[in-house]
Amino acid sequence: MAEIKPLRAWRYNKDLQKDLGSLVSPLFDVVSEKQRRYLYENEYNSIHISVPDNENTSLAVSRKVIEWKSRGILRQDALPSIYVYYQYFTLPGSSKEFIRKGFIANLKVYDWDENVVFRHESTMPFSVENRIDVLDKTQMNASPTHGLFADSSSEIEFHLDKAIEYPLCETDDYQGVRDVFGVIQDAKIINRIIEIIKDKQIILADGHHRYEASLRYKKKKEKENPDHNGTEGYNYHLMYFTNTESDDLKILPTHRLLSGLEGFSEQHLLNKIEKYFFIQATDEATNINEVILSKEWAFGLLVGENAYEIRLKPELIDTISWNFPQYIKRIDLTVLHYFIIEKCVGILGESQKGSKKISFERNFAKCLQKVTSGESQCAIITKDIAIDTIKKVCYSGYTLPQKSTYFYPKVICGFLFSSIKDDEFNSSFDEAFK
Numbered sequence: 120m121a122e123i124k125p126l127r128a129w130r131y132n133k134d135l136q137k138d139l140g141s142l143v144s145p146l147f148d149v150v151s152e153k154q155r156r157y158l159y160e161n162e163y164n165s166i167h168i169s170v171p172d173n174e175n176t177s178l179a180v181s182r183k184v185i186e187w188k189s190r191g192i193l194r195q196d197a198l199p200s201i202y203v204y205y206q207y208f209t210l211p212g213s214s215k216e217f218i219r220k221g222f223i224a225n226l227k228v229y230d231w232d233e234n235v236v237f238r239h240e241s242t243m244p245f246s247v248e249n250r251i252d253v254l255d256k257t258q259m260n261a262s263p264t265h266g267l268f269a270d271s272s273s274e275i276e277f278h279l280d281k282a283i284e285y286p287l288c289e290t291d292d293y294q295g296v297r298d299v300f301g302v303i304q305d306a307k308i309i310n311r312i313i314e315i316i317k318d319k320q321i322i323l324a325d326g327h328h329r330y331e332a333s334l335r336y337k338k339k340k341e342k343e344n345p346d347h348n349g350t351e352g353y354n355y356h357l358m359y360f361t362n363t364e365s366d367d368l369k370i371l372p373t374h375r376l377l378s379g380l381e382g383f384s385e386q387h388l389l390n391k392i393e394k395y396f397f398i399q400a401t402d403e404a405t406n407i408n409e410v411i412l413s414k415e416w417a418f419g420l421l422v423g424e425n426a427y428e429i430r431l432k433p434e435l436i437d438t439i440s441w442n443f444p445q446y447i448k449r450i451d452l453t454v455l456h457y458f459i460i461e462k463c464v465g466i467l468g469e470s471q472k473g474s475k476k477i478s479f480e481r482n483f484a485k486c487l488q489k490v491t492s493g494e495s496q497c498a499i500i501t502k503d504i505a506i507d508t509i510k511k512v513c514y515s516g517y518t519l520p521q522k523s524t525y526f527y528p529k530v531i532c533g534f535l536f537s538s539i540k541d542d543e544f545n546s547s548f549d550e551a552f553k
Contacts (some may be wrong), residue, residue: 121235121268122227124229124355125199125309125458127546128535129259135163138515140290143533144169145296147244148328154293160312163192165533169261177256184257190221193536196302199548201309202535203282203301206358206528210369219368219528220276220283221361222303222312223263225537226321228337236266236321236330237513240521241472251333257332258540260357262532264326266473267506268319276362278308286535290400296436296528306551313552316343316360320512352539361529363506371525372408372503374486375455376478376495377464383496387424391463392420395463397430408483408500416454419500421490431458441468447517451502456520459499472521479522 133144144158144166146151171180178407187193202223209216230237254260282301289299303309322331331355340353361368392398401407404426407419416431431454439448439457447453460466466474478495480486486498504524512519538544 120317121229121321122317123360124225124227124312124549125535125552126223126357127196127199127543128202128223129188129193129195129543131163131533132536135192136288138290139288139533143290143292143531144438145293146325146529146532148530156346163187165261165391165536168257168259169532169535171253176251180253181256181258184259195538198304199546199552200319200421200536201303201312202532203279203303204530205283205299205301207297207299208528212528217367217369219361220279220365221359222275222279223357223359224312225355226266226358227332228354230334234320236323238327238330239509239513239519240323240327240523241518246328247335248332250329251336254332254336254539256537257536258352259494260329260537260539262329263357263359263530263537264329265324265526265530266326266358266360267322267363267368268316268360269510270315270319271364272315272361273362273364275312276365278303278517279313290531292414294528297532298531298534300534310552313381321358321360322510322516323365324361324524325428325530326358339511350545352541352544355539356542359538363510368506369527370499370503370509371481372431372488373479373481373522373525374501375460375499376480376486376489377460377497377499378474378478378495379462381497385425385497386423388422388463388497389427392429392459394530395435395462396431399428399430400532401426401428404487411500411502416451417453418459419453420497421500422492422497423516444515445484447512447515447519450504450508450512450519452520452523453500455501481525486517487545 124494131139131270135142141161142164144164145154148169153167155170158164159172167183168180171177204223206219207216245475260511283299286299286301289297297395321446337353389398404421407426409421409429411417414430417446418429420427422430436449441457448454457470460471461468466476471477489495490498
């Protein structure tokens with residue numbers, strides 16, 4: 120049972136909302152250093168709370184949150200609400216406008232073995248500790264994670280469509296996406312959404328580190344609090360929910376870049392790859408991501424000035440020795456990490472997650488630029504992954520390789536903040552939602 124709860128969000132005051140586009144920011148795991156430096160120049164940008172810089176400790180961020188509240192930079196909404204969040208976007212090569220429809224609410228924090236919330240990627244300890252520290256000092260969820268639920272009736276979207284007709288605000292973000300933000304305060308509709316979600320399982324699309332931080336923080340506070348009763352703010356986590364049955368849920372590929380490999384040469388790499396893959400050189404490197412689209416276990420390889428299509432020799436698929444179910448072994452990314460990165464490059468599976476020799480890039484053009492400039496030794500171009508594959512892996516209890524998915528667009532930080540302080544989290548209106 121997935122329990123959700125409306126919240127009284129903290130939001131920028133009405134004067135600042137007139138220029139909300141200058142206050143929103145990318146999430147901590149996708150913001151570039153250049154973006155960070157630029158956004159830090161605005162003293163009220165949300166990045167000051169969501170992604171503290173090296174000189175701005177979590178304790179300093181805590182003081183900033185207190186200051187913004189006391190000065191009225193942020194104001195708390197009077198009524199518990201569910202917040203509607205639509206993102207309008209296009210994809211390269213298409214003129215069609217997509218609309219990803221979702222809503223923001225608090226989700227009760229569930230441990231993994233409760234089989235309510237499912238992850239598809241592993242987390243890195245340092246990033247989780249960082250998120251715990253910020254959560255503890257600020258007592259605030261600065262940005263929602265992205266969770267997926269399955270509902271073929273699309274009844275929730277009907278209510279969201281009604282609410283978005285009267286938006287609170289809208290902006291154009293750094294992705295070129297139009298973000299439209301609305302609110303539902305009708306208790307009857309909120310209770311209906313709560314009812315629909317309560318028998319759903321939630322798959323984490325984005326925000327594994329932030330959710331893991333909330334889970335570990337909840338366990339810590341529960342042990343410390345002899346009067347723990349489950350209603351405290353630390354029992355909940357801010358989440359943006361979207362429906363997996365929607366046609367506008369898009370997952371883009373994330374390519375792999377390799378650098379710092381000792382004794383690297385193009386011919387040596389090709390000799391290794393040839394043991395496992397068919398290799399076909401291509402004259403147009405810019406087309407390699409399209410060449411591999413319809414082919415199983417096919418990848419693009421960019422190295423030096425050259426590009427190759429490589430396809431696994433099918434008789435080798437059953438030689439993968441990693442301890443995974445057969446259907447996970449047959450996923451493209453498993454093939455990539457096992458045959459190319461472990462067998463050909465020599466980075467063993469258990470050490471790949473923390474390897475500094477592997478980096479990730481969604482933008483194909485940037486991959487090409489980094490390889491031709493010599494910044495990276497080679498790039499492995501991947502295809503997107505189907506939502507049904509993600510569901511199957513999640514429900515099995517296994518996880519995909521790191522950075523297997525890139526749900527697009529990314530959620531934006533700054534539309535609202537959610538306090539977990541008990542005197543701000545709970546209210547006299549909560550009785551209407553039990």
